[in-house]
Amino acid sequence: MTDHHTGGDVRTEAARRRSIAVISHPDAGKSTLTEALALHTRAITTAGAVHGKGDRAGVVSDWMEMEQKRGISITSAALRLAYGDTVINLLDTPGHADFSEDTYRVLTAVDAAVMLLDAAKGLEPQTLKLFEVCRRRGVPVITLINKWDRPGLEALELCDELEQRITLRPTPLTWPLGEAGRFVGLLDVAAGDVRTYERAPGGAQLAAETRLVPGTARERLGADYDDAVEAAALLDGVDQDSFLAGRTTPLLFGAALANIGVRQLLDAIVDLAPPPSARPDVRRTADVLGAGARAGVRGEAATSDTTAGELPAGLPTRPVDAPFSGFVFKMQAGMDPKHRDHVAFLRVCSGRFERGMVVTHERTGRPFATKYALQVFGRERETVEEAFPGDVVGLVNASTLAVGDSLYEPGGAAVRYPPMPAFAPEHFRAARVKDPGRSKQFRKGIAQLQQEGVVQVLVSDARGDGNPILAAVGPLQFEVATYRMEHEFSAPVVLDHLDLSVARIVRPDDVPLVTRAVGTEVARRSDGTLLALFRDVWRLRSLQREYSLDLQPLVAGGE
Numbered sequence: 063m064t065d066h067h068t069g070g071d072v073r074t075e076a077a078r079r080r081s082i083a084v085i086s087h088p089d090a091g092k093s094t095l096t097e098a099l100a101l102h103t104r105a106i107t108t109a110g111a112v113h114g115k116g117d118r119a120g121v122v123s124d125w126m127e128m129e130q131k132r133g134i135s136i137t138s139a140a141l142r143l144a145y146g147d148t149v150i151n152l153l154d155t156p157g158h159a160d161f162s163e164d165t166y167r168v169l170t171a172v173d174a175a176v177m178l179l180d181a182a183k184g185l186e187p188q189t190l191k192l193f194e195v196c197r198r199r200g201v202p203v204i205t206l207i208n209k210w211d212r213p214g215l216e217a218l219e220l221c222d223e224l225e226q227r228i229t230l231r232p233t234p235l236t237w238p239l240g241e242a243g244r245f246v247g248l249l250d251v252a253a254g255d256v257r258t259y260e261r262a263p264g265g266a267q268l269a270a271e272t273r274l275v276p277g278t279a280r281e282r283l284g285a286d287y288d289d290a291v292e293a294a295a296l297l298d299g300v301d302q303d304s305f306l307a308g309r310t311t312p313l314l315f316g317a318a319l320a321n322i323g324v325r326q327l328l329d330a331i332v333d334l335a336p337p338p339s340a341r342p343d344v345r346r347t348a349d350v351l352g353a354g355a356r357a358g359v360r361g362e363a364a365t366s367d368t369t370a371g372e373l374p375a376g377l378p379t380r381p382v383d384a385p386f387s388g389f390v391f392k393m394q395a396g397m398d399p400k401h402r403d404h405v406a407f408l409r410v411c412s413g414r415f416e417r418g419m420v421v422t423h424e425r426t427g428r429p430f431a432t433k434y435a436l437q438v439f440g441r442e443r444e445t446v447e448e449a450f451p452g453d454v455v456g457l458v459n460a461s462t463l464a465v466g467d468s469l470y471e472p473g474g475a476a477v478r479y480p481p482m483p484a485f486a487p488e489h490f491r492a493a494r495v496k497d498p499g500r501s502k503q504f505r506k507g508i509a510q511l512q513q514e515g516v517v518q519v520l521v522s523d524a525r526g527d528g529n530p531i532l533a534a535v536g537p538l539q540f541e542v543a544t545y546r547m548e549h550e551f552s553a554p555v556v557l558d559h560l561d562l563s564v565a566r567i568v569r570p571d572d573v574p575l576v577t578r579a580v581g582t583e584v585a586r587r588s589d590g591t592l593l594a595l596f597r598d599v600w601r602l603r604s605l606q607r608e609y610s611l612d613l614q615p616l617v618a619g620g621e
């Protein structure tokens with residue numbers, strides 16, 4: 063099928079791709095930045111037409127009753143932007159009410175992240191959680207300090223915060239002239255020249271930019287120029303190796319609303335963010351180690367959250383120019399009320415994807431037809447004909463696929479990408495069926511939702527499996543679960559709020575100590591891992607002090 067396409071083509075296509083996500087706390091300006099990025103690239107010509115929050119003009123989702131009712135979009139958007147010769151795949155990390163386990167999962171499908179900070183706020187809780195996932199997975203991070211047109215913290219203070227709180231050393235690419243709130247221009251730290259801007263109102267157009275060479279800049283801008291040069295010189299210059307290793311972060315300043323600093327960010331993405339590269343293949347690891355170890359490799363990676371993201375170095379990998387393969391990082395169901403479809407969002411890892419291919423579903427060994435392959439952004443669904451490593455494809459009619467599953471082109475070598483870690487849940491509900499006559503449907507539905515990764519399902523001895531605990535990163539996951547239990551499985555559920563917010567992996571020996579305490583529970587995940595659930599971190603800490611318990615955090619802990 064791909065004989066007219068050589069490995070060289072695939073290598074070239076992969077090399078010009080950058081797949082990234084923006085990590086930020088709500089209101090830092092992610093939607094505004096996304097619109098600004100689109101404005102600077104060739105995807106669309108006017109800001110506002112892209113995705114964003116449901117309250118914006120032009121953003122309507124008619125896919126799901128629930129979305130309509132709440133005015134939110136639970137649809138992941140993967141925006142494909144052309145910038146010069148580079149294809150930038152911008153994967154949406156849903157925030158606000160949409161914050162969920164999917165937000166973390168998106169970070170398994172990107173090669174780099176942009177950490178967007180509000181100049182007045184610095185590092186905020188959701189940013190920290192998302193950053194932790196990036197760090198664990200070795201995703202390098204570029205930092206953009208936004209809203210410099212408004213009063214905020216000092217630039218060096220923000221740099222200090224990165225070093226002190228997350229041991230990430232900022233290396234400035236640009237530096238602002240003037241303190242936050244008095245944005246005179248942007249210094250290009252390496253070249254020494256300055257850009258000043260005519261502000262465009264509302265972020266609807268590109269801000270007119272004037273470039274001043276160092277001599278002119280000093281002459282015209284005086285102390286503002288000297289101060290910026292001096293402050294930037296206190297920090298090291300950009301170094302790609304330490305950036306890729308996660309020790310440093312290229313740092314930029316800007317104002318997304320005025321489109322200031324956005325082009326520089328795009329240039330940094332092109333110059334510094336890594337293109338797709340070979341990914342670990344845990345199936346070949348198992349084959350190399352022998353059949354006896356196969357279950358072990360699969361089991362270990364699936365049960366230990368601390369290792370799932372940090373597989374040991376030296377694992378066999380699948381190069382980008384191998385035949386087509388990819389993995390599912392997100393599932394979405396019931397977007398179209400008339401036609402109950404399941405869309406699996408796949409990150410292409412190797413080879414060329416061509417719509418219509420029949421690929422192999424690694425977990426079941428069954429064929430999967432890709433007749434309906436979409437690129438989905440906002441409410442636009444566009445058929446995608448071909449895709450290359452780093453691209454995202456939405457596969458329709460994907461009810462047999464689950465988050466973490468691998469797909470590959472048959473005929474060649476099979477591949478299994480590392481399993482998706484289960485991220486630390488922070489919200490818990492006890493589920494029961496409304497009508498006991500529907501118990502069978504209830505069990506079936508809960509099992510399906512667990513398989514797809516809609517919610518984590520935990521079972522405790524005390525409650526029994528007719529009353530499982532649903533665990534989630536964000537409450538939206540419960541809404542999706544409730545909706546689907548009723549509409550898809552005809553088993554309406556009652557969810558009882560549980561006063562728990564922190565989960566830790568607990569050793570079987572320690573279970574009695576935990577269950578004896580007030581405000582805690584122990585429950586089992588389907589992979590056998592035991593989780594100790596606590597009302598809050600204080601409860602967790604006091605128990606830990608009292609019994610010196612060995613409790614392991616999950617990826618992105620709730621502290």
Ligand code: GDP
Binds near residue numbers: 089094095209211
């Ligand atoms: P999100 O929640 O991260 O997607 O944030 P939004 O993009 O919706 O932005 C939150 C608010 O900050 C909105 O009112 C934006 O207009 C505003 N905003 C975003 N970027 C800037 C900026 O550079 N300067 C100023 N002054 N406001 C901004």
